[in-house]
Structure formats: C-alpha cells, structure tokens
Amino acid sequence: MPPGTGRADPYRVWLSEVMLQQTTVAAVKNYFIRFTTLWPRVEDLAAAPDAQVMAEWAGLGYYARARNLLACARAVAASGGGFPDTRAGLLTLPGIGPYTAAAIAAIAHDAPETVVDGNVERVVARLFAVQTPLPAAKPELTALAARLTPRTRPGDYAQAMMDLGATICTPRSPACALCPLSDMCDARAQGIAPELPRRAPKAPKPQRTGIAWVARSADALLLEERPAKGLLGGVLAFPSTGWDGREMPPPCPADWRHLGEVRHVFTHFNLSLTVMAGDLAGPATRGRLVPLRQFDRSALPGLMRKVWDMARDQVKQ
C-alpha cells in the first residue's frame, strides 16, 4: 500500500495492534500470519470456536486479549457494518482502549488522531524534557503529543513516531546522533535523554509456589480449561493448585512421582511450580482426558509448556 492512502484493512490493523499490545514485533509475527491465514476476514474469526482461538493465541500471553478479540470480532460481525471508523466508535469495542482506537483510526482511516504508546511517551518525554515520572506523566505526555500530530498523513506520522522510539530513541542508549529530531530535543540539550522518561519505583515481585499434576491414562493426558477470568484465563492447562500456597488435593488418584520445579516469571510475581507425574488410577475430579494423538504442546501457555517439557519423557516413555 502506498504511504498515506489510509487504505489498510481495518481488520488487519486491529488484529496486529491488539497482538502488539505489550508485545514485541518478533513475538507477534508468526501469530499474525497464522491468524490471518486461518481467518482472513473478521467474519471468519467471529465464527471460530472459542477453544480454537485460545489455542492459537497460546504462548502470546495476556489471554484476556484473546477473549476480548473474539468478543470484538463477534460484535463487529454482528453489526454488519465492519469496524467503526472513528476513535469514539472503536473505543466502545472490547479490548480496544485509547491507544488501539487511535491507531486504527489513524492508520486504517487516516483520521488525525494522536497515537500514544510507550514509544511515543518516551520520545515526547525527551523532546520536552518532562521530569514527571510515569505513569502520572501520561496525561501531560498525551497533551504534548497531540500538539505534534499533523493533519496530513496522521497514520504514517504515528507509525514513524513509534518506529523512532523503537529504533533510535530507545530506552537505554538512544542514538541521538542519528535522530532527525535531535536539534529540537530538550533532553538531548540537557544531556539527560537516557534518563527519561522517569518512572515511579516498582514494587518487588513476591515469590509464589504451587503444584501441577501431569496425569496419564493409557494414551491420554488429563487437562483442563482454566477459568475464564483471571490468570491464564480460558487457556488449556495441566490441573494445578492455586499459587497462593494453599493445599489442594490432586485431580485424580495416582502414584505421584516428583519430577522437579518449573520457574516462571509473571508480570507481578515469580512462580516456582512443582511438577508431579503419575498414571491415572481412578476417576478424575477435574479436567478431561485428551488423547495424546490430539494433544498439541503449542495449545498450552508458556508456563504449561515448561511443565510438559519436564514431564514428556516420563509420560511418553
């Protein structure tokens, strides 16, 4: 597509922007290709089964995005009119917040909306030498960014600002010598570009523990969908305790063997998960048996892939 023509497919813009929330381009790339191949139009995605979408999203993280993605696709498909073409209209859809609404309006519809993501926050904080720490500085940075937004080619401008932040005006060692805006950058003039934006100190991550059980029955594994809300909501997993230190019985009788500990880092805590494996020796109280032939490691979230990788040799013999 030629630059500035505002003809990007809103469906693809929306899908990529949602995938890119808090996620790097490298991590998103193959997921985007896979989703657009399976579901070329928003109506196709809307018609997909929940479990398939969750399985395809597995590994990308922030699973509420996948649940909202499907809800949004179904709302758009049901409306029959495609995606809204205004920021305000987009904002009413699940999973579309201020950033994504502005990005779709600017990139797909060439609307003069101001797109503010982490990159733009950093670029603007440096251009104007904003000393207020994030996240309190957000409104101030948004207002400053709005003053910069051009009326022509706002979509290209938005992508250029994000690219500048991603490649030149980077968090640690900004390449000011290569920056086209260095002449007008207050932080550069003051020699404090690498220190901005300032951030409020963050709380240390608590350490949590739990147990995951890998149970085999003949040629099947005991798995369950996690509850729709909360951590890893709606995604496939091995039965486990809550990760609050409370006791919980295993999901079925078995002669459990201790395989080891899996460590995993979540946004707000560290987890050490004890992996137990055994042969199902009676009825299960949770989960369902998934034939090994149907089992697909890629349908598991990252944590559960680690659990499986530890248990697979034991289970598959």
Added chain:
DNA sequence: AACACGTGGGA
C-alpha cells in the same frame, strides 16, 4: 488510582 494480566529478548 492502583493493580492484574504473559512472555521473551537484550544488556
């Protein structure tokens, strides 16, 4: 307003 919510890569 503050917190919940994944993961992987770079320094």
Added chain:
DNA sequence: TTCCCAAGTGT
C-alpha cells in the same frame, strides 16, 4: 543471574 521492559486494557 538479574533486571528492564514492549505497539495497553479492564476493573
């Protein structure tokens, strides 16, 4: 190893 943090949203 450890820390930082990346194209945020929902509650």
